[in-house]
Amino acid sequence: xxxxxxxxxxxxxxxxxxxxxxxxxxxxxxxxxxxxxxxxxxxxxxxxxxxxxxxxxxxxxxxxxxxxxxxxxxxxxxxxxxxxxxxxxxxxxxxxxxxxxxxxxxxxxxxx
Amino acid sequence: xxxxxxxxxxxxxxxxxxxxxxxxxxxxxxxxxxxxxxxxxxxxxxxxxxxxxxxxxxxxxxxxxxxxxxxxxxxxxxxxxxxxxxxxxxxxxxxxxxxxxxxxxxxxxxx
Numbered sequence: 001x002x003x004x005x006x007x008x009x010x011x012x013x014x015x016x017x018x019x020x021x022x023x024x025x026x027x028x029x030x031x032x033x034x035x036x037x038x039x040x041x042x043x044x045x046x047x048x049x050x051x052x053x054x055x056x057x058x059x060x061x062x063x064x065x066x067x068x069x070x071x072x073x074x075x076x077x078x079x080x081x082x083x084x085x086x087x088x089x090x091x092x093x094x095x096x097x098x099x100x101x102x103x104x105x106x107x108x109x110x111x112x
Numbered sequence: 113x114x115x116x117x118x119x120x121x122x123x124x125x126x127x128x129x130x131x132x133x134x135x136x137x138x139x140x141x142x143x144x145x146x147x148x149x150x151x152x153x154x155x156x157x158x159x160x161x162x163x164x165x166x167x168x169x170x171x172x173x174x175x176x177x178x179x180x181x182x183x184x185x186x187x188x189x190x191x192x193x194x195x196x197x198x199x200x201x202x203x204x205x206x207x208x209x210x211x212x213x214x215x216x217x218x219x220x221x222x223x
Contacts, residue, residue, distance in 0.1 A: 034212060043116075043203050043214035044155065087155065097143035097207060099157040099168055 003027055004103035006088050012109045013078055021073040021106045023088030033071050034100060035064050036087040044087055047073075078110045114138045116215035118204050124221045125194055133189045133218045135204030143207040146179065146189045147214070148172075148200040155203070161187065194222045 005024045013019055025033065032051050036044035048057045050066040057064050061082065063074040073086055085107045089100035117136040125131050137144050146158040159169045159179055166179065178190045187206075191198055199222045204215045 036214075041201075041217075041219075043118075043216045046211050046213055049210050049212075089155070093168075095162075095167070096209075097160055097162050097167060099145070099160060099170070100147075100155075100212065101157070102155040104154050 003101050004088055004090055006086075006103035006106050008106060009104065010107045010109070012111065013075075015079055015110055015112050016077045018074070018076045018078070020075070021086055021108070023071040023073070023103055024069060025071070025088075025090045026069075027090050027092040027101075029092050030090060031093060031096070031098060032091040033066055034089040034091065035062075035071070035073055036089065038085045038087055038105065047086075075108070078108075080110045080112050083108055083110045114213070116204055116206055116213050118202075118215035118218050120218060121216065122219045122221070124223065127196060127222055128193050131191050131194055131220065133191075133202050133204075133220070135187045135189075135215060136185050137187055137204065137206035138208065138213060139185070141206035141208045141213075143167075143212075144181070144187045145205040145207070145212075147203045147205060149203065149217075150200045158189070158202075191220075194220075196222050198222050 007022045035047040038044045048064040053068045061076050065072045085105040087105045089102040119134045144161040149155045157170050159173045160167045176192045180188050201217045203217045
């Protein structure tokens with residue numbers, strides 16, 4: 001059973017068209033939820049870590065939110081350079097060094 | 113922003129050969145990891161390393177894999193006898209207090 005499910009798999013937006021990406025998770029004890037951006041052939045680029053329901057974090061046009069079952073990555077007025085695959089990962093376990101479990105990602109394309 | 117550095121960026125090897133992938137984690141981080149991503153698939157955890165020993169490993173990380181921190185800066189992943197299915201992008205990562213940073217990866221191709 002998948003612990004992390006991201007939707008949609010792919011999303012096409014026009015420049016300036018705001019939208020949200022979803023990450024649903026099923027873990028017994030969430031230690032942290034991580035969002036990354038990944039460009040083709042590159043390593044995941046850290047965006048946010050969220051720890052508890054109700055928490056929100058922002059960076060430029062991105063805002064991440066967390067509930068007890070899911071996280072959203074809101075993209076406001078996106079630009080073509082925001083095109084990438086966005087990855088969600090959950091961390092559970094007893095230590096802050098525990099593994100991350102990744103979802104499949106959402107491939108975002110922003111057209112000019 | 114500090115970076116995790118990986119070498120080489122590409123590695124081509126013959127099946128059955130040994131490969132060593134190298135990483136320089138961020139200097140004040142304590143947790144180090146190897147992940148891999150097969151083309152078109154999700155990022156998968158291989159192993160984590162803390163306090164000079166393996167702290168966690170996945171079912172993928174079998175006896176063909178090993179990790180070392182030979183000195184104070186480098187962190188290596190060795191695959192003793194590569195298989196075709198080992199072809200993937202291998203990412204090193206290190207974690208500080210809150211952020212877990214990935215390197216740019218080594219693309220391993222096993223022929």
